Amino acid sequence: DTGVSQDPRHKITKRGQNVTFRCDPISEHNRLYWYRQTLGQGPEFLTYFQNEAQLEKSRLLSDRFSAERPKGSFSTLEIQRTEQGDSAMYLCASSLTRDQETQYFGPGTRLLVL
């Protein structure tokens, strides 16, 4: 499968714990995006990378959230001291500049904070 992959697909954690999600973009895609989706809403942008550089962060991304893309390939999204309000689907997408920047999404990681 050459699409965007995300791991884990599901995560249940207790409030206050730290969690980390991984996203592997489509090979050679230089842009990588993170979105968050809560029940009944469309996805909301969190942050994006061009290669290894994080170029924009949404106001939704509090200081408990950190994202990295150390070698310009896979990315991780960490949430520290999770809160119940962090429960959501976390989606990753990637795009290639040459391809009119169409974003292709992964299956998402569903987080439940108890």
Add this chain to the structure above:
Amino acid sequence: DAKTTQPPSMDCAEGRAANLPCNHSTISGNEYVYWYRQIHSQGPQYIIHGLKNNETNEMASLIITEDRKSSTLILPHATLRDTAVYYCIVRALITQGGSEKLVFGKGTKLTVNP
């Protein structure tokens, strides 16, 4: 905020064409119209996009009005597997001063009935 307006829900009979409207009356000259869909508990799936001309691919057709203020996504022969939330998004390319983020509204919940 999303720059598009879509009906919250639509129904379609299996085998019939599904025509999903989208209003984007404030669209700028350099903004494309993108369509994604999201089947329950999955990541959004790219369908099609266009600027001015009508577009067709293996999944759907996109009809954009001449004044570009509205568009229609056509699924020519809907199947049960087309039941999903369909999102219409307008966005300019980053290379043309657009934003890197997709702004999703609530979309249209399409139900294909047997």
